[in-house]
Amino acid sequence: MTEEANPVTCHEFQAQLPEMIGSGESLAAHAHLLHCALCRTLLADLETIAEAARLIFPIVEPPDNLWKQIESAIKKEKAAIEPDEGKE
Numbered sequence: 001m002t003e004e005a006n007p008v009t010c011h012e013f014q015a016q017l018p019e020m021i022g023s024g025e026s027l028a029a030h031a032h033l034l035h036c037a038l039c040r041t042l043l044a045d046l047e048t049i050a051e052a053a054r055l056i057f058p059i060v061e062p063p064d065n066l067w068k069q070i071e072s073a074i075k076k077e078k079a080a081i082e083p084d085e086g087k088e
């Protein structure tokens, strides 16, 4: 292994992984991944696990646009029930 070519070692990179994932940093562009197939594989595995976790654990807090959709659906329903709008 030509570890001196890498800015960080595998151990250091993997130690930073959770932080980098949490910060939303683009990991695909990380210098270490360009050199290290091992960590690329590890990251791919982690992404697979994260994807599976999203399927297993439903989103507890819906995103903002979902609330907006619900809100506009409620407003539409209200408008249908109470036809008190000023237009014809």
Ligand SMILES: [Zn+2]
Binding pocket: 009, 010, 011, 013, 032, 036, 037, 038, 039
């Ligand atoms: Zn590595």
